[in-house]
Amino acid sequence: MLKLFHVPKTRSTRIIWLCEELGVPLDIETVSFSSEFRMSPEWLTKNPVGKVPVLEDGELSMFESGAMVQYILDRYANGRLQPMAGTPDHALYMQWSWFGEATFARPLGEIVNHRRNFNPEIPEVVEEMVNRALLCVKAVNDAVEGKEFLLGEFTAADIMVGYSLMLCNQLIPSHSYDEANQYWARLCRMNGAVKAFGGLNPGSLSQ
Numbered sequence: 001m002l003k004l005f006h007v008p009k010t011r012s013t014r015i016i017w018l019c020e021e022l023g024v025p026l027d028i029e030t031v032s033f034s035s036e037f038r039m040s041p042e043w044l045t046k047n048p049v050g051k052v053p054v055l056e057d058g059e060l061s062m063f064e065s066g067a068m069v070q071y072i073l074d075r076y077a078n079g080r081l082q083p084m085a086g087t088p089d090h091a092l093y094m095q096w097s098w099f100g101e102a103t104f105a106r107p108l109g110e111i112v113n114h115r116r117n118f119n120p121e122i123p124e125v126v127e128e129m130v131n132r133a134l135l136c137v138k139a140v141n142d143a144v145e146g147k148e149f150l151l152g153e154f155t156a157a158d159i160m161v162g163y164s165l166m167l168c169n170q171l172i173p174s175h176s177y178d179e180a181n182q183y184w185a186r187l188c189r190m191n192g193a194v195k196a197f198g199g200l201n202p203g204s205l206s207q
């Protein structure tokens with residue numbers, strides 16, 4: 001069985017959400033998010049940069065959430081939740097999946113890291129990251145106009161971007177992108193999101 005090392009509200013929620021939508025059994029072990037734990041020699045053998053999550057499947061051990069999502073799809077989903085490889089839809093599916101982690105989650109993660117390391121925070125640094133994140137919200141907002149999900153039908157790209165929207169919602173409490181708000185509300189009603197986020201803030205991005 002797949003085994004996930006999980007910390008609530010982190011990227012491990014992507015794996016819980018995906019497995020719930022697919023009906024793939026998942027053994028979840030909640031671990032500490034303390035830097036002592038993450039930098040311990042034992043944890044560094046699982047995640048060499050001291051982050052979460054980690055996924056194991058037998059002998060296989062992985063430490064990038066987007067790669068875990070793709071592995072689970074390719075191995076256990078029988079074609080569900082991703083378009084057929086090599087098609088234009090699959091290209092867009094990959095684009096939004098990578099966007100969710102490489103472009104959208106990045107400024108959000110920098111805000112978290114900055115606030116953890118600088119007290120008081122440097123407002124100009126946070127403002128720059130907030131602006132970068134809001135550009136990403138606008139990109140999502142424009143992409144879902146007239147559509148239920150990023151590709152029209154629900155795919156794992158919505159899970160990749162959905163985690164970043166959740167984090168954005170926690171960090172940047174007010175903005176007014178209606179389409180993104182409605183998309184977020186749709187995502188929050190999904191069984192997998194409820195399981196992954198534990199009913200966390202299922203409302204809109206503007207609170």
Ligand SMILES: N[C@@H](CCC(=O)N[C@@H](CS)C(=O)NCC(=O)O)C(=O)O
Nearest residue numbers: 010011050051052053063064065066
């Ligand atoms: N690209 C990695 C990012 C992993 C990551 O940044 N995880 C966060 C929690 S969601 C973390 O462990 N942060 C601790 C730190 O960076 O110090 C992935 O998608 O798995």
